[in-house]
Amino acid sequence: MVSETARIGVIICSSRQPRVCPQIAQFVVQTIESTSLRSNDAGPCLELIDLFKWNLPMFDEPDLPSQITDHYQYKHAHTRAWSEEVQRYHAFIFVVPQYNWGYPAVVKNAIDYLYSEWKGKPAMVVSYGGHGGSKCNAQLTEVLRGVRMVPTTQSVELTFPNRGVLVKAVKGEDISFDDTSESDVxxxxxxxxxxxxxxxLQMLVGTNVQSN
Ligand SMILES: Cc1cc2nc3c(=O)[nH]c(=O)nc-3n(C[C@H](O)[C@H](O)[C@H](O)COP(=O)(O)O)c2cc1C
Structure with a gap:
């Protein structure tokens, strides 16, 4: 059993305004919270991390993050704050749209700021788009391996059911996951x-999860 003190960060990887990503992230969280995997509230705590709210500048640290051994060595306060945030979690779910066959710059920027804070932690990628965002999913998974995260072998690619939903998503409108004509998707x-x-969860079993 995974400790209740385990924390999983659900990263909202779009910073557009408007955007659909928060709705997709909620869909992911609600799906997990409604499954038997979370019965009796025995599972880890899921917390949203919104990269729009973090509003990190383009990467501006003078040193290689992989050479940093203590987060006080980072030059900038925003990097130290981001480091402290990422340190709080034992695993991550990246909820990410596909942009032009890749992933949004905001998530690469957020990853590049740090290294040891990601290293060794399990990760799951949920991509979405007109065709599920398979290219973005594969590219981000590769980058996560580059910072020595451990991605799940199973990825999730959510395809918008039709063009009408895609148009709503672009505008950040309610995409109503329970519409009966689209519910199969x-x-x-x-x-x-x-x-x-x-x-x-299996990856988290046996890891030394403690409340900080
Ligand atoms: C710059 C940009 C590029 C896009 N490229 C793709 C693409 O390659 N494949 C796709 O299925 N959808 C693509 N889309 C459509 C997105 O799936 C859709 O806009 C979605 O709402 C993006 O997520 P967001 O609203 O959370 O940013 C693109 C959207 C934008 C803004």
């Missing part, structure tokens, strides 16, 4: 989220 998405999350 989201139901498959829920199954994939549950399967990948189950793997993430």
């Amino acid at each position: 989201w139901q498959v998405g829920r199954q994939h989220i549950t399967a990948a999350y189950s793997e993430l």
Whole structure:
């Protein structure tokens, strides 16, 4: 059993205004919280991390993050604050849109600031887009391996059910996951989220999870 003190950060990887990413992140969290994996409140705590709210400048540290051994060595206060935030979590779920066959710059920037804070931690990628964002998913997974994270073998690619939903997503409008004509698509998405999350939990089992 995974300790209740385990914390999983759910990273909202779009900073556009408006955007659909917070809705997708909520869909992921609600799917996980409604599964038997979370029965009796025995699972880890899921917390949202919104990169728009963090509003990090473009990477501006003078030293290599992989050479930093204590976060007080970072030059900038925003880096120290971001380091403290990432240190709080034992694993991460990246909820990420596909932009032009890749992932948004805001998430690469947020990753590049740090190194040891990511290293060794399990990660799961949930991409979304007109075709599920497979290219962005694969590219981000590769980068996560570069900072020595441990991605789940199962990824999640959520495809907007039709063009109408894509148009709403672009405008940040309510995409109503329970619309009966589209529910099959989201139901498959829920199954994939549950399967990948189950793997993430297995990775956390046996890790030295403590409350900080
Ligand atoms: C710059 C940009 C590039 C995009 N490229 C793709 C793409 O390659 N594939 C795709 O399926 N959707 C693409 N889209 C559509 C997005 O899936 C859609 O806009 C979605 O709402 C983006 O997520 P967000 O609103 O959370 O930023 C792109 C959107 C933007 C803004």
